[in-house]
Amino acid sequence: MSGIDSTVGVRVLVVDDEREVADAYALRLRGYCEVETAYGGEEALSIVENSPVDIVLLDRHMPGISGDDVLAELDERGFYGRVVMVTAVDPGVEVLEMPFDDYLCKPVDREDVRAVIDQQQRILAYETLGKYFSVEAKRTVLEAELSSERRREHEGYAVLAEQAELLERRTRRLLTDDNILDQFDQIEREDI
Known part of the structure; x- marks a missing residue:
């Protein structure tokens, strides 16, 4: 990408x-x-x-x-x-x-x-959306479980956060209706 x-x-x-x-x-x-x-x-x-x-x-x-x-x-x-x-x-x-x-x-x-x-475009948008949801779920879980200091020190987390940002931008650009992205944030992922 x-x-x-x-x-x-x-x-x-x-x-x-x-x-x-x-x-x-x-x-x-x-x-x-x-x-x-x-x-x-x-x-x-x-x-x-x-x-x-x-x-x-x-x-x-x-x-x-x-x-x-x-x-x-x-x-x-x-x-x-x-x-x-x-x-x-x-x-x-x-x-x-x-x-x-x-x-x-x-x-x-x-x-x-x-x-x-x-x-x-639709196919690529949904493929990208799937990748974004997977990466963002990992990022969200780590954000809930790790301190901000530990996240800053972890190179893998930085790469994951950057990848999530790129995938989100691409998904929003490719999707004609990006409301589905907003629904992702409504799912409670803490206390896993």
């Missing part, structure tokens, strides 16, 4: 070596979400490495580093987001082993691009 996270909505990276195709998909998403384009695999990996990205729309066949290779690299790096293949390549049995989250065959119209972003 990227370290920087603000209050801006879902962040999408469109990756296609055909500039006009990448720009067309980005145009369909402008004003709908935060969108950035990459015109090749190396550029895509650099963007994901250096800025927070939630959803990658990825073409499969590109010169240099192919979309399949980008996908494998993202998986190897533990990319915390969703990947949608958007390609003219008809899927074959090889997709069984590929770690993508959805597969769209080109051409894809504006409504379908936006629908897949909505769907993947």
Whole structure:
């Protein structure tokens, strides 16, 4: 998970070596979400490495580093987001082993691009919410059981608190209705 996270909505990276195709998909998403384009695999990996990205729309066949290779690299790096293949390549049995989250065959119209972003945003939001609840429950229990001095001295607690803060910000950014987060605080966790 990227370290920087603000209050801006879902962040999408469109990756296609055909500039006009990448720009067309980005145009369909402008004003709908935060969108950035990459015109090749190396550029895509650099963007994901250096800025927070939630959803990658990825073409499969590109010169240099192919979309399949980008996908494998993202998986190897533990990319915390969703990947949608958007390609003219008809899927074959090889997709069984590929770690993508959805597969769209080109051409894809504006409504379908936006629908897949909505769907993947919700999935990522709930995955993040689950991680946040798990981390926050641990943090809350430790806060109730350990003195503030002991928490300050414990490196693991500091890491946990930072992780909880990042996950909460990301969850609030991704969820369209973040009231569920407020319900977490209503559960009594002391006296366990």
